[in-house]
Amino acid sequence: MAWDTTVVAEWTDTATLADGQPYSNHGNHVIRLRWFKAVSLHAMLDTVVWDAACARMLENGIEEAGAPPIED
Numbered sequence: 001m002a003w004d005t006t007v008v009a010e011w012t013d014t015a016t017l018a019d020g021q022p023y024s025n026h027g028n029h030v031i032r033l034r035w036f037k038a039v040s041l042h043a044m045l046d047t048v049v050w051d052a053a054c055a056r057m058l059e060n061g062i063e064e065a066g067a068p069p070i071e072d
Contacts, residue, residue: 005033017053018060025049 012026027045031038057065 003035005036007031007033017056018062019056021056023049023053025053 008028008030010026010028013024015023017023025046027043030042030044032040054065
């Protein structure tokens with residue numbers, strides 16, 4: 001229904017980090033739509049892999065990788 005829809009997206013993310021090493025993670029997003037507008041997003045991913053990648057980026061001078069989480 002257009003007024004209340006749930007969308008699930010499965011994904012794989014790959015990149016080369018600042019230290020030249022590869023990064024890969026996978027997960028899914030559960031997105032809740034109301035009248036075709038996203039009202040919530042729940043991300044499920046391997047946070048151990050993500051934390052390690054952020055630590056490596058921070059060691060290579062990317063300060064944003066050490067920023068606190070956005071919570072609102």
